[in-house]
Amino acid sequence: MIETLTSGFVKELLSSAMNNRNVFDIVISHMKYQYLQTDAEKTVWQALIKYYKQYKKSPTYGVLSQLIAGNIEATKWLEEVEDTQPFEDVEILLDNFQEYLKQMMFLDANERIVETFNRGNKEDSYKLFVDMATQMQQLSIYNDSFERVFDDFLDRCQRRNLSEGNTRFRIPTGINELDYRMGGVSGGVESGEAALLLGASGSGKSQALIHLGLTASRYGYNVIHFQLEGTRDQCLQRYDAAWTGITTQDIRDNAIDKEKMKSLERVIKSNNRKDIYIQAKEEYGSMSVLDIRKACKELQKKIGRVDLIVIDYLELLTPSDGLTYSPDNERHRQTKISRGLKEIAMEFNAVLWTATQSNDVSREDRNDKKFVLSRNNLSEDRGKIRSFDIFITLNQTDDEKKDNIMRLWCDKLRNHQNTPEPIYIVNNFECSRFYDKTATCNLMMNEKY
Secondary structure: OOHHHOHHHHHHHHHHHHHOHHHHHHHHHHOOHHHOOOHHHHHHHHHHHHHHHHHOOOOOHHHHHHHOOOOHHHHHHHHHHHHOOOOOOHHHHHHHHHHHHHHHHHHHHHHHHHHHHHOOOHHHHHHHHHHHHHHHHHOOOHHHOOOOOOOOHHHHHHHHOOOHHHOOOEEOOOOHHHHHHOOHHHOOEEOOOEEEEEEOOOOOHHHHHHHHHHHHHHOOOOEEEEEOOOOHHHHHHHHHHHHHOOOHHHHHHOOOOHHHHHHHHHHHHHOOOOOEEEEEOOOOOOOEHHHHHHHHHHHHHHHOOOOEEEEEOHHHOEOOOOOOOOHHHHHHHHHHHHHHHHHHHHHOOOEEEEEEEEOOOOHHHHOOOOOOOOHHHEOOOHHHHHHOOEEEEEEOOHHHHHOOEEEEEEEEEOOOOOOOOOEEEEOEHHHOEOOOHHHHHHHHOOOOO
8 A cells, every 4th residue: 555545644635625625625526435444534524424415514623523522533533633734735635635546446446346256257347347447547536626717606606505604794893993994884803703802911801802792782693602710790790880881889789779770671672682691610621612612502502593702711711622731732722722713603603702811011011102912922822813813902001091091903804904003992991891982982082192
């Protein structure tokens, strides 16, 4: 056997297929169950084919993990596939795949020819040999590697409309300037995208995530919020303060007068917003990426679809690999988590927001109004930004914090033209409001900004 028949090649092939739609389509068209060598490979392949036939699209690693859950060998093999670097030169990969197919056809034909010959059917075995030789000679996977602009247009339209759930949409952040940078007047984060906030400890990351959840709800989107830091009550108190305009302290003390309560009841009855579903885990490391997916899947069954996923915050998740990571391998852990979150956003065709903490910044830099946090200030793993489409940092000097002023800096806006200027907003954390629109508009009228 030549090298392409090894399990290593199959891993490389599947890894490339999971990251390249064109390669995936070719592999789906030509790979056969009997061509695979091990039970683990066959189990993963069966799960992949089953999902593809039902949904007409490639599954994510998270989906495959769920489909083969319980099969230790298959799960281990899939994890090895996920850790395998996709082949850089697609042309060489496909050449190897075509050679692989011919070899597997030869092995399959050889068994059938020998079996037919041993039964005494010499003429039939010869015909089988000629037929298989012709098939091997004519085999070409490259006919499938081209998509025609005009003749395949109707087929593409049909694929795009396979299900209503595949329709892309944008969810605004509610911060005018930020939304405008992400698509103009009707801008926002597009479904299938994952967004990351970066800020120092106590900078308002949790408040920002609550603001994003409330904004999406007001625009009519279903929201699921995973609270991994603090308690469920703390999270609900922030939400209650933010949407009612009542101070967090009064919410905590339940100090709401009767007239205000009646007014809130009327708002609840007349509001066309969607609800926000909160799941809180109060133990460190008690929720994995797979747990996030399962919860979204369960909520999807109950309410139809999940539009916005909020996770507070990234470091408190665990990968779904069952491994224990040492401090030296923390960057690998966070990379796997980030990749898993992006896959969830794509699988549910939802917007996903999460946050991460910055490394230590000197007091001098922090109080420099020209200084902004960037990917260089990501703690542990700077590479985790690769999985995210949007990356925004929260910046405040001590004086700005006293005045409730914050600068948002867009480090990464994939598919959008970015500008180096920060976005100034006004906070009102007393009422758990990350963005005070009226105060921000007043601030913008000040020539100083």
